[in-house]
Amino acid sequence: MSFDFDTPVERRGTDSLKWARYAERDILPLWVADTDFRSSPAVIDALKERAEHGVFGYGEPPPTLVETTLETGATEWNWRVEPAWLVWLPGLVSGINVTCRAVGGSGDGVASLTPVYPPFLKAPALMDRRLVTIPLGGDNVLGWSVDRRRLEAGLAEGGSLLLWCHPHNPVGRAWRREELESVAEACLANRTIICSDEIHSQLILAEGVQHVPMAALGAEVAARTITLLAPSKAFNVAGLSCSLAVIPDDGLRRRFRRAMAGIVPSVNLMGYVAALASWRDSGEWLAAQIDYLRGNRDYLAACVDSLEGVTMAPVEATYLAWLDVTALDLADPVAHFEEHGLGFSDGKEFAGPGYVRFNFGCSRATLEEACRRLARAVAAAA
Secondary structure, three states: OOOOOOOOOOOOOOOOHHHHOOOOOOOEEOOOOOOOOOOOHHHHHHHHHHHHHOOOOOOOOOHHHHHHHHHHHHHHHOOOOOHHHEEEEOOHHHHHHHHHHHOOOOOOEEEEEEOOOHHHHHHHHHOOOEEEEEEOEEEOOOEEEOOHHHHHHHHHHOOOEEEEEOOOOOOOOOOOHHHHHHHHHHHHHHOOEEEEEOOOOOOEOOOOOOOOOHHHHOHHHHOOEEEEEOOHHHHOOHHHOOEEEEOOOHHHHHHHHHHHOOOOOOOOHHHHHHHHHHHHHOHHHHHHHHHHHHHHHHHHHHHHHOOOOOEEOOOOEOOEEEEEOHHHOOOOHHHHHHHOOEEOEEHHHHOOOOEEEEEOOOOHHHHHHHHHHHHHHHHHHO
């Protein structure tokens, strides 16, 4: 079956957060992490069928979804998951905040490697915890990595919890097993709980690279890991609000559920429908989308390579490019690019000032126009 990712879908005037930001301006929205692609036919058909039923009361995860979730872990990542380990959530960000609330106590340190997805930086303070930032090693040219000495020092300073982004948003790393083992070893030595955000785990763009769940490293690591998953990024169903935490340890799972109580609402029943259709019935569509995203990544990389003063991190996973524009010496990079018709995410929000994040999950025609605008914006900064 063939799938159409080339035809732009008109999202202006809909309920799109992404497109509403620049509704009255000629600015391409390339910021928040959803794609401009229609979801898979299987997802759309499943939602239509459920809507025809006409009754939309409170829902619970159907047994077929639980079975499919376990099968996805086993077949895609060689990860054995038990049904009792699953805790369903209306969103992954709520899972990050619940984890911060469940682990440690008031004033305890929560570590995160920067630059990183902004909720990692905001959640600790919201839960009366102390944020400890640990800079990643490297840069866009040298490549991004975990500096083990920095990690150990950061965990010693605030080691109750590590918020780990895997694959990494925004630098695009698909962490390899040996890197995961090094991080896990440091956490075990410090008795640190790991919250592993693996929402982009099905968006590996690097050829021959296999996602390895942090909790799949072994029983000792699994017992100290909360894994957060969702179909939202890979299948473009973020607005349907269905995520889950996988927590093998009984005690840690009880603490997590207690931290949720009275605060976290139930999952949207349409989210369950979309999750099932995504993970069970949309594999061919996902493979086609990954091929398309690889083409977009390569097109954007060639564009950036032709520009003076901009570098792009190699994108091994996600549909998000991390652009270093510090050499352009812009007082306000986001405002500069908006003046030239480009709406990027501001690197400052990721603890990466001088960078912008470019969402290339769009039609090739949109990407081509974005690259033309990018070239003009860079020339104007010279």
